[in-house]
Amino acid sequence: MSTDLLGEFERIVLLATLRLGDGAYALPIRRMIEDVTSRAVSRGALYRTLDRLESKGLVRSTFADAGPERGGHPLKLFAPTVSGLEALRRSHRVLRSMTEGLEDVLEASS
């Protein structure tokens, strides 16, 4: 298991898979990130990040059959692994302890 901290985009992708639950494949993951961040996400970057997360053992993937709207091609569904959840928790803890006491600055509406 890697003890490195997650990169910003990695963390967002992991959180999106967690939020989407059973329906987490590349398209809804990208849409969710775009909706929340209001920024365009490149397809290539997302696929690369998912591959990297999988090779680090932070997500696992399964394939599911799909209908004609996908030309009969399968869905590749992602879900965080135990290590992935642990990495998220660690990253969250770090963020929380780093932001403690700074709420005035960070939560002020600009």
Next chain:
Amino acid sequence: MSPGVGGTGSRGLLVALAAGLLPDNRSGRARLGDLIEEAGDLRQRRGPTVARLWLAAQVAGLALTALARLLIGPEGLRADVRESRRALARHPWSTTSLVLLLALALGAGTAVFAVVDTVLLRDLPYSRPESLVRIQATRLEDASESFDLTWQEVDALTDARTLEATVGFSVVQRTLLDDEGRDPRSVVVVRSRGDLAGLLGVSPILGRAPTGEEIRAGAPVAMLSEALWASRFGRDPNVLGGTLNLESGPREVLGVLSAAHAYPHDADLWVPLSPGGDEDDDREVHVVSRVVEGASLSAAATELSAVAADLARTDPEASSDWTLRARSLQAAMIGGRKAAVFAYLGAVGAMLLVVGLNASHLMLVRSAAGDRETAIRAALGASRWRLARSRMVESVVLSLIAGLMALPFGQIVLGWLISSAPDLPLAEAVRIDARIVLATLGIAVVSGIAFGVLPALRTAAVDLRGWLAGGRTTTRRRRGVAGPGLVVSEVAVSTALVAISLALAGTLRDSLRYDRGFEVDGLVAFEVEVEGRDTGEELAAFFGDVLERTRRVPTVSAAAFTSHPLTEQRGLAVEIQVDGAAPSGTEGLTATTRIVSDGFFRTAGVPLRAGRGFEPRAGEREPELIVNEYFVRTFLSGRGQPLGANVETDWAEGTVVGVVGDVSPAIREPARPMVYLPLDQVPLGGSLLLVRTESAASAVGADVWAAINAVEPAVVPRETAVLANTIRASVATERFNLSVVGAFAVVALLLAGVGVFGVASETVSVRLREVGIRRALGGSAGRVTVDVLGGIARVVAAGVVLGILMSAVSGRALATLFVDTTPASPLLQVSVGLILATVAALASALPLLRVVRVSAVDVLADE
């Protein structure tokens, strides 16, 4: 592949290509599924064209990635890049000219891509843009033309269940004055009932939008456009809370709306419409709605038809002929400009093609110069693939440099496109952003690969043994490095572009020379809004006095009032009865009515065909009217003599006292049956004063306004319209199309010239030795000159023939894009041929001069 997978036609092909480019495993197939699903989604929201373009872009991206993987072999790309840097530095002149050439073409491409991206591919810059629709009315019997709504129809929409919010607004011209009441400037004012900014989901860049209460009360407040804020107030933030001195009344400035978010994009001011301010039945309400989340556009359309049917039941008089329909706001905004945008794309594509061919040709010449080095490297063990690859990398590096240089140039071209394109939708939102930069660099890489293929193949096929054995001239070189194919294609593409621009020029000339049925030159129109005179007598006295005073102005040769501008065909459409009954065979036909004063036909230069014009009248007289020839043909053909017929319209009646010529303001707007009514019979509150002058329009303006103000000081001077200018502006689209295609044609022609120059100088250098020997033996250079010229003539002739064929095909496509493009005439094709021949002659002049000047000594010393 199963039938459901690919679909048909180009979409199926694209999906198949994507399948080939993605890895052949489950992950790759899942990714393909993602692509298909997203394309299907896009197809539903934005139509099949956009979906196909998007899919094509994705496939291009996949191809680039695959190619990069292929190119970076075990030996690595870095060595290749290092080598190519050396190679480029070895030929500084040809490198510079190649880079400049490509940068120009890619720069023009960048600008056009930015326009295409914003106009066709990107969502509108409003919140949830897919749910925004524009609602328009069409006639039940003829849905081809769309009209705005009446306020009555807008009110009927408030209960629609599929519409979340609806805002109606009318657009009017008003006069803005400075604080001292001077410096009049015409502004476009959007008077809305409802929160337009809220509906679109845009907030002002400065200040705030009007509150719901202010909108309901029709408060005297306004939002400024960014353009007006900049031009009138120098972007001063203190403008907020200040007062705008509009001639119709003062208004407080609340905020400034950014240019990118302005809707409609040419508006200067947004103001709430005062209640009861605009209750007439005119079709002048522009309506934008938001479809409720979850409801489809077709559900909204069904409900709209039901609303229209309801209206027709409750008020058959006003509404029975009409129905309502909704179009996505994006489609409504792009509308007719889509064709033109595709045409720009075509022109850029053609230019890139010519540039690519040229670059390919120059690279081939360079690679021939590097044959010796190639042979040495091959002898030292470099594989042919490796050698070819380094050529390829060289051209990709070259075009990447050009791609970077293209960006600032593209910004300049884009500035020109935006400032000179008439009615380009979303013009303010067009930017060269990261996507466009990536697209440009992507295209640079692709074109680098494309024009690097031939030199790479040539390098791989070079005759190594011949070189190492000390040979000098390969057979390939005697034929010329590139062969004539490249130059023939260059000449063909530029011929086609020149032919198309000449055809567009012809269209423009036809529009300008078109006989509109009145004399355009010397006509000036003044918009006069009368206030404070309500009765018919007061108005008639006002118009009479103004005409009398205006006609006394020395520079004015004739003056008259008209209800509608001559440059437009609109007017009130009425049904017609002649001598008490509708003439047989005219059911459903209408005539347009215009109200004009005495002296109108003489002032406008509309010829009188029979009878007389209107005359100044005193006291009660029989009602009279004048009709045009079209009217006579349509409604009075059954009657021997048009004069004396009793004609009844929906709201006026009179005896025909004159017949005048037809007026049609533009080629696309043919003449209509027209009924002219005399102004003293039907007085109007607002009118156009039409003045004919022999001197400059600017000189007559002040005098005429003075004459009007002498009668009524309260009339505010507005902009005056010089009709010739209005007509010039009305062909702005034609002019712009011509300038875009024309500019590309000139560039293509120059490039074809460069290509011909290349062929000529190559032929000459190959034959130079022979010439020198001939000269040494006392022969003339004549034979060689004839040979060279003959070779070039063949190349040019083949190119011209091919190009004319291409323009004939593309001409047909163009005719559908630009309505009135006339097909290329034989004369046109001959002139294109002559232009190309002249370019070819000029391009071969310099190389031929070498033939004449060559001396035997030089050639033999070179041996």
